[in-house]
Amino acid sequence: MAVVISSTLKLSNCPATISVAYLRLNNYSSSSNPTTLNLSTLKKGTGGRSSFNGVVAxxxxxxGFIGKYIVNRLGKSGSQIIIPYRGDNYEPFRMKLAGDLGQVYFHEYNLRDEDSIRKCIKYSNVVINLVGRDWETKRFSFNDVNVEGARRLARLSKEAGVERFIHFSSMNASDNPNRSGILPNGSKFLESKGLGEQAVLEEFPEATIFRPSDVYGQEDRFVRYYAHAWRRQATFVPLWYKGERTQKQPVHVSDVATGVMxxxxxPDTAGQIYQAVGPKRYLLSxxxxxxxxxxRKDGDWGYKRYDMRWDPIFQLKVTLTERLTWNWPLGHLHWEKIEREHLSDDVKDDIPTLEDLGVHLTTVEEQMPWEFKPWTYAIYKGQDPDEPLAPPEPPKVVVT
Structure with missing residues (x-):
């Protein structure tokens, strides 16, 4: 940070005085305490991408999927952003365009390396934890990422003097989650997410926690999961009890990003839990x-929904997919996903939602025609491009 200092000089044998202004650079050193700096006093500009709103996040x-939307919103509002990454350093660099020149920074880190984490949060007043693991690998278990990793980030953020810590959990997260009847011991993912919430609040009691339901949008794992050919058997789609016992409230990713912003x-959201759910509730079927x-893949195309319980071939398919593709299951098809897919969203009446954060929620009927456009069957066959497609019959809403 540069500080302008002015002084007056008087030369010998000269009646005039000369005013001189020069710059002194105040550089942050490793020994300085970043918590003594009030970033809100450094706000600059009238708002927007080329301003600084006082947030260093x-x-x-x-x-990840949700992270890209949140980074974009932060950049558009004039925040400085630090993006920790692991693996290929070229993967996150496209997000440099989310903010103005010099406002998006990258730093390599390891979730088990506390020194690398400290360097990432050293000058931040906001930390957002979107790290998660949908399936276990030989390097990271659910507990490693969703519990101990979350605890470590919360603890180090508290030590660094971070003002706001925002943690993403999951709908139905609990140390003893409900069971759909598919996995005998229930979802280990949801159990780890429930324990992760407890760990975060123990280390950072003022943390804000979001529990999203199924989130849809570009590059999601909800719309593309059902559109993927590996999820169905030819033109038949297997669901547990035909999907008629499961209720869902999917939410659009832009609404989640708005809620985070x-x-x-x-400041009143500190220490609160918010349910990130959509405005309407539907049966999965x-x-x-x-x-x-x-x-446009209806009955004429060959679509038929049936009960997964009576299809041992599909069950074998899920098992083999899980065992033979350890790092990235084909089509995101694995038993943990099947288990969570058939659990109804347990929305609590006493826990606030995105609407309590002032978010105007997007409905499924408004967004899905756009999301499914790449998979629309014979989209131009026998269709005048200038004539819009007739909207399909909307899904029936569950009356609560």
Missing amino acids: TVFGAT NAIKD ELVDYFFRVM
């Missing part, structure tokens, strides 16, 4: 039927 998990601005109507 470190976004762990920024290269509003939570950062509002209604949703999947609607998805295939949007893709």
